Amino acid sequence: xxxxxxxxxxxxxxxxxxxxxxxxxxxxxxxxxxxxxxxxxxxxxxxxxxxxxxxxxxxxxxxxxxxxxxxxxxxxxxxxxxxxxxxxxxxxxxxxxxxxxxxxxxxxxxxxxxxxxxxxxxxxxxxxxxxxxxxxxxxxxxxxxxxxxxxxxxxxxxxxxxx
Amino acid sequence: xxxxxxxxxxxxxxxxxxxxxxxxxxxxxxxxxxxxxxxxxxxxxxxxxxxxxxxxxxxxxxxxxxxxxxxxxxxxxxxxxxxxxxxxxxxxxxxxxxxxxxxxxxxxxxxxxxxxxxxxxxxxxxxxxxxxxxxxxxxxxxxxxxxxxxxxxxxxxxxxxxxxxxxxxxxxxxxxxxxxxxxxxxxxxxxxxxxxxxxxxxxxxxxxxxxxxxxxxxxxxxxxxxxxxxxxxxxxxxxxxxxxxxxxxxxxxxxxxxxxxxxxxxxxxxxxxxxxxxxxxxx
Numbered sequence: 001x002x003x004x005x006x007x008x009x010x011x012x013x014x015x016x017x018x019x020x021x022x023x024x025x026x027x028x029x030x031x032x033x034x035x036x037x038x039x040x041x042x043x044x045x046x047x048x049x050x051x052x053x054x055x056x057x058x059x060x061x062x063x064x065x066x067x068x069x070x071x072x073x074x075x076x077x078x079x080x081x082x083x084x085x086x087x088x089x090x091x092x093x094x095x096x097x098x099x100x101x102x103x104x105x106x107x108x109x110x111x112x113x114x115x116x117x118x119x120x121x122x123x124x125x126x127x128x129x130x131x132x133x134x135x136x137x138x139x140x141x142x143x144x145x146x147x148x149x150x151x152x153x154x155x156x157x158x159x160x161x162x163x
Numbered sequence: 164x165x166x167x168x169x170x171x172x173x174x175x176x177x178x179x180x181x182x183x184x185x186x187x188x189x190x191x192x193x194x195x196x197x198x199x200x201x202x203x204x205x206x207x208x209x210x211x212x213x214x215x216x217x218x219x220x221x222x223x224x225x226x227x228x229x230x231x232x233x234x235x236x237x238x239x240x241x242x243x244x245x246x247x248x249x250x251x252x253x254x255x256x257x258x259x260x261x262x263x264x265x266x267x268x269x270x271x272x273x274x275x276x277x278x279x280x281x282x283x284x285x286x287x288x289x290x291x292x293x294x295x296x297x298x299x300x301x302x303x304x305x306x307x308x309x310x311x312x313x314x315x316x317x318x319x320x321x322x323x324x325x326x327x328x329x330x331x332x333x334x335x336x337x338x339x340x341x342x343x344x345x346x347x348x349x350x351x352x353x354x355x356x357x358x359x360x361x362x363x364x365x366x367x368x369x370x371x372x373x374x375x376x377x378x379x380x381x382x383x384x385x386x387x388x389x390x391x392x393x394x395x396x397x398x399x400x401x402x403x404x405x406x407x408x409x410x411x412x413x414x415x416x417x418x419x420x421x422x423x424x425x426x427x428x429x430x431x432x433x434x435x436x437x438x439x440x441x442x443x444x445x446x
Contacts, residue, residue: 005171022171022214023204044164046202047350049265058242058268064201065269068171069194069216115264133349134263 007071011036012080020067027051027062030077038078038107042136049135052108053077059115061134078107081114089159090114090152099148101139109135113149121157125150166204170213177222177299177326180215184324185301187213193326194218195238195274198266199283223273223328226250232294235330237273241285244272253292253340253358254332257284260342263350273327276312279319279382282352284344286313287383291358291375294332300325313382338362339398341441343434344377347421353377354422355430357386357410359438361398369393372406374438379416379431388412389435398443403436410435 004019011034018033030036030053039062042050046064053062054076082088090110093099100106109132116123116131123131128149129142137145170187174180184191192211194200203209217223223238226247233251235244244251244258245267251258261267261275261284275285276296289296289309296307301324312319321327344356356377364370372393374386388409396402411428418424440446 021168023166023168025165025205028165044205046198046262046266049263052265055268059265060269061265064198064205064266066171066194066197066201066214068173069197069218071173112265115268119264130349131264134265 005068007067009070009072010074012076018067022066022068024067025063026053026055026065026067026070026075029067030062030075036077036079040104040107042104042108047136048105048108049112049132050105050108052111052135054111054115057118059112076111078111081110088114089155090117090149093148093152093155094145097144097148097151099141099144101137101141105135105137105139109137109145113152116149117153117156121153123150123153128153164205166201167207167210169204169211171216172213173216173219175219175221177220177328180217180220180326181299181301181324183213183215184326187215189323191215193274193277195277196240196269196271197274198262198270199274199278199280217326228334229331231336232331232333235272235332237296237327237329238271239273239330241267241270241272241275251332252335252338253342253360254285254288256340257288257342257356257358260284260344266350272330276330277319277321277327279313279317280352281313281316281380281382281384282378284342284353284356284377287356287358287375287377288342289330289332290383290385291360291373292332292335293373294330296327297329297331298322298325299328304328306331316381335360335362339442339444341438341446343437343441345430345434355379355416355427355434357431357434357438359435359442361393361439361442363398368395368397369402372439374410374435376410376414376431379411379414379427381417384414386410386412386414386431386435393439398439398445400440400445403439403443403445407432407436407439 040050042048191213224236248255344353358375392406416427
């Protein structure tokens with residue numbers, strides 16, 4: 001049982017061919033096989049959202065997805081959202097608004113927030129709080145996280161209007 | 164936490180999927196979005212020997228209006244239901260409150276219904292709207308009414324070789340609707356949830372009311388005493404309060420670590436009042 005199977009994925013724009021055991025979770029494929037350790041394992045029970053990545057443009061908890069399920073899909077992790085020197089507006093906003101304390105939840109928060117802003121580009125504070133229900137911050141730094149997302153929403157909207 | 168080892172196959176058609184289930188024996192399981200099954204596998208509460216992944220089977224997607232009902236492909240994700248609020252009414256309303264966005268982006272309606280968890284929202288919605296599922300098996304397709312689908316805790320009337328292909332939800336044009344649930348944390352399963360749909364006569368009195376209960380028994384339930392109490396009444400706050408007091412009549416909700424039996428009964432009444440007020444536009 002459980003010989004490895006081939007999986008083809010595009011991760012942060014790069015095509016990757018890997019062999020995985022069917023029981024391999026997506027988060028372990030990303031972290032252990034592809035070395036993308038920006039995606040964190042927090043609770044490992046699909047509660048905390050630290051492992052949030054995008055599959056075909058939509059957020060998911062990569063600790064609750066089997067790697068075999070994303071065969072043929074496009075994955076974006078925090079490393080693919082922006083790079084040092086060319087940060088995504090959400091990454092900039094978390095930096096500028098002190099949207100992180102220990103930083104453990106931050107990659108998941110930002111990936112969840114990116115999905116939220118895709119679904120709702122101009123959210124109210126209440127909508128941001130509800131939109132991030134699937135992400136926990138053990139530092140309880142929610143106030144500045146919400147502030148960061150609202151700040152990024154404003155900047156993204158300005159960019160889109162100007163584009 | 165890593166699931167126990169299993170074999171994996173991705174059939175390209177329903178026939179192949181049914182064959183794979185048959186060949187896999189009693190411990191073969193279907194995989195849709197995996198958001199009920201994979202957590203159980205990680206906890207080793209489920210250890211299937213074979214997963215038959217439905218993601219390449221054609222025809223299991225899409226949301227279309229067909230006569231008086233909505234045909235929803237079994238692999239339709241909760242997020243797709245959530246986004247069709249104007250069309251799907253209480254179905255979209257309940258879907259929008261399932262867990263969190265990440266889970267809604269992966270979980271499917273067929274998977275949720277086949278899992279048959281009475282603490283989940285969509286089984287209650289199917290029962291309340293008196294919808295059906297279509298299941299394909301080795302001998303062809305059959306339609307199963309919601310009331311016949313949910314048999315017991317995590318147990319449905321689906322045959323082990325049957326696959327839900329589509330869900331039919333009556334469109335409920337002109338009905339008011341509400342769904343209310345109470346959770347300890349935003350993304351939790353309902354401690355108790357209540358769906359209410361109401362149709363009024365021209366004179367404003369209630370022609371028909373349907374009230375469904377989440378997590379008040381081993382299957383989703385209808386609050387028939389509260390439904391009956393409302394018929395013929397004007398849809399006022401007073402009439403709603405009187406009917407809501409009967410929401411828990413005849414139920415034996417299982418106590419769990421979140422709520423005692425009495426507390427769940429209390430919640431059922433409170434939430435029925437809220438769901439009915441929402442359905443009546445009084446919320």
